[in-house]
Amino acid sequence: MKIIVGSKNPTKIKAVEHVFADEIVNSLSVPSKVSAQPFSDKETRDGAVNRALQCAESEEDVYGIGLEGGVMYVDNQLFLCNWGALVTPEKSIFTASGARVLLPKEIDDQLKRGVELGDIMDSYAEKNEVRNNEGAIGIFTNNLISRSAMFEHVVTLLRGQWEYWKVK
Numbered sequence: 001m002k003i004i005v006g007s008k009n010p011t012k013i014k015a016v017e018h019v020f021a022d023e024i025v026n027s028l029s030v031p032s033k034v035s036a037q038p039f040s041d042k043e044t045r046d047g048a049v050n051r052a053l054q055c056a057e058s059e060e061d062v063y064g065i066g067l068e069g070g071v072m073y074v075d076n077q078l079f080l081c082n083w084g085a086l087v088t089p090e091k092s093i094f095t096a097s098g099a100r101v102l103l104p105k106e107i108d109d110q111l112k113r114g115v116e117l118g119d120i121m122d123s124y125a126e127k128n129e130v131r132n133n134e135g136a137i138g139i140f141t142n143n144l145i146s147r148s149a150m151f152e153h154v155v156t157l158l159r160g161q162w163e164y165w166k167v168k
C-alpha cells in the first residue's frame with residue numbers, strides 16, 4: 001500500500017514512517033484550508049481531514065494521512081491539541097486526536113495577538129525550529145514526549161481503527 005502524508009514537516013513524516021514501516025510513505029505539501037493557527041478541536045480536526053483528503057485524491061489507489069496541530073480552550077485554560085486523519089482510496093475517513101498539555105498564560109496571550117505557536121515556541125525556548133523537532137509538547141514535557149512520538153500515537157490510533165473496520 002502507498003501512503004501520502006500531507007506535510008513536509010519531518011516530525012509528521014517520521015511518525016507515519018514509523019507506524020507504517022513496511023509501506024511506501026511519500027509526502028506532499030498540501031494546504032490545511034483552515035487558519036495557520038487552528039483554535040479549536042473542530043478546526044484542528046478539519047485541517048487534518050482536509051490534508052488527508054487532498055493526499056488521497058492526488059493519485060490512484062493511495063491512502064492519505066493528514067496531521068494538524070492546534071490549540072483549544074478548556075474553561076479559560078489553553079491546551080495544545082493535535083488531530084490526525086486517514087483517508088482510504090475509497091474515501092473512508094478515520095480520525096483520532098493526540099495528547100494534550102497545558103500551555104502557559106504568556107503563550108495564550110501571544111497567540112491571541114495573532115502570532116503562530118511555532119514562532120512563539122522558538123522565542124520562548126530560545127531555540128530554532130521547535131516545530132520541526134521536539135515541538136511544544138517536547139518543551140512542556142521536559143522532552144519525555146516529542147512531537148514525533150505524539151504523532152506516532154495518533155497515527156497508531158488511525159491505523160488501528162482502519163484495521164478494525166476493514167474486516168467488519
Ligand SMILES: O=P(O)(O)OP(=O)(O)OP(=O)(O)OC[C@H]1O[C@@H](n2cnc3c(O)ncnc32)[C@H](O)[C@@H]1O
Pocket residue numbers: 006007008009012036037038067068069070116117118119121130131132134135136137138147
Ligand atoms: O508544515 P506543516 O505541516 O503545516 O507543519 P506545522 O509545524 O506548521 O504544524 P501545523 O500546521 O500542524 O500546526 C499549526 C500551528 O501550530 C504550531 N504548532 C503546533 N504544534 C506545535 C508544536 O508541538 N510545536 C511547535 N509548534 C507547533 C505550528 O507551528 C503552526 O503554527
Ligand SMILES: [Mg+2]
Pocket residue numbers: 036
Ligand atoms: Mg502549518
